[in-house]
Amino acid sequence: MEAIDKPPPPYPGYLDRMFSAVARDVARAEPLRSEHDGAPADLRHAVTAAVERLAGDLVALSHDIHEHPELGFAEHRSVRTVADLLARHGRDAEVGAYGLDTALRATAGAGRPRVAVLAEYDALPGIGHACGHNVICATAVGAFLALAEAAGDLGGSVELIGTPAEEGGGGKELIAQAGGFDEVDAVVMLHPAGFEVAAHPWIGVRTVDVTYTGLSAHASAMPFLGRNALDAAVDAYTGMAQLRQHMLPTDRVHGIITDGGQKPNIVPERAALTFYLRSAEPETLSVLADRAREIFEAAAAMTGTSVEIGWDPTPVYLPVRNNAPLTARWAENVAARGRRALAEGVVPGALTGSTDLGNVSVRVPSIHPTLAVAPPGVTIHNPDFAEHAASAEADKGVVDGAIGLALTAADYLADAALRDAVAADFQAAGGRLDVAALLS
Ligand SMILES: [Zn+2]
Ligand SMILES: [Zn+2]
Incomplete structure (x- = not known):
């Protein structure tokens, strides 16, 4: 190797x-x-x-x-x-x-x-x-x-x-x-x-679990039948990275991709991410969450997938x-x-x-x-x-x-x-x- x-x-x-x-x-x-x-x-x-x-x-x-x-x-x-x-x-x-x-x-x-x-x-x-x-x-x-x-x-x-x-x-x-x-x-x-x-x-922190669902297909033979959930997750991740430059200096976002598909030759039907969003005021935490939600939804629209956004699987921590x-x-x-x-x-x-x-x-x-x-x-x-x-x-x-x-x-x-x-x-x-x- x-x-x-x-x-x-x-x-x-x-x-x-x-x-x-x-x-x-x-x-x-x-x-x-x-x-x-x-x-x-x-x-x-x-x-x-x-x-x-x-x-x-x-x-x-x-x-x-x-x-x-x-x-x-x-x-x-x-x-x-x-x-x-x-x-x-x-x-x-x-x-x-x-x-x-x-x-x-x-x-x-x-x-x-x-x-x-x-x-x-x-x-x-x-x-x-x-x-x-x-x-x-x-x-x-x-x-x-x-x-x-x-x-x-x-x-x-x-x-x-x-x-x-x-x-x-x-x-x-x-x-x-x-x-x-x-x-x-x-x-x-x-x-x-x-x-x-x-x-x-x-500062306060919210957790968000984002799951994209697409359509599985043979990635070589029939990719046109698929809708790629991993692409949606990557777009969401990239969108959050682009948000980072334009958010408040006291805000923090950090995320990971928790599911990126099963095998390269299968168009991923499911992909998932978890993000933490942190901000210094309860109100700015709400604004940050709204902007993140728009990014997650936009990534679904771009890739023809559906998205489930699960806020706060554990309690929000306020500032x-x-x-x-x-x-x-x-x-x-x-x-x-x-x-x-x-x-x-x-x-x-x-x-x-x-x-x-x-x-x-x-x-x-x-x-x-x-x-x-x-x-x-x-x-x-x-x-x-x-x-x-x-x-x-x-x-x-x-x-x-x-x-x-x-x-x-x-x-x-x-x-x-x-x-x-x-x-x-x-x-x-x-x-x-x-x-x-x-x-x-
Ligand atoms: Zn601690
Ligand atoms: Zn402690």
């Missing part, structure tokens, strides 16, 4: 320059400040001390989840481990909440305002906890247990919601559809990363709407732990992905800061990140992150002026979106 050499690696200078520019901007960045006082000092001390007492259990939980990676909707052991730890601290949890086997719900305190702390615990196929959801889980559990101890003094209530299948399954959208966020006033969670960013532009006043409280709270959480825009927005927290954030004011547990060049979903997610740095992050989340939630519960500012910011950003109507 003939082989050609591997292509040379892409020019590395661009990435090097980008990371040195980021390092320079990070060094110059002003710390993010809050205009609000948050919870009183005695409560802050009590909540911080409660997390510190839990530190051993939280780090052990992080490692336990890390060592037993489970895929989305199959996180049976992980969710059980969380429930067992809660039980050891006298807190009941419902496993299988919201009609999802691996979702969890626990509450402390009573009534409104109510803050939910979200835990993820799913892993990636083949590379385990390379997204560091073990750290998300341990910080959320720590924040909940600390807040539960202080609930009587804080007023209102706090919930821990274990959200399955962030990696593609959209557990948070399913929980939202089951009413899980209807009685929640604010949501806090974090994500480990290579950067410490208070608010990052996580994250970061709540500014709550994000500023987070930044102040982790600053006290020696962490400088950067304002949006310091780290390039192009270094981004998607999360189903987006779907929550357009229903309830939310934060989704990142916690640095790895060097800036190590991104999530890189196999190396899995090692960083169980490192000494990550263990320190578990404690700092749990304190940051707990204090931010305590600030919200204890400071009425902050709650007003959070609500005003949420309304100014478009208020509660009707997600079902948006995607219909």
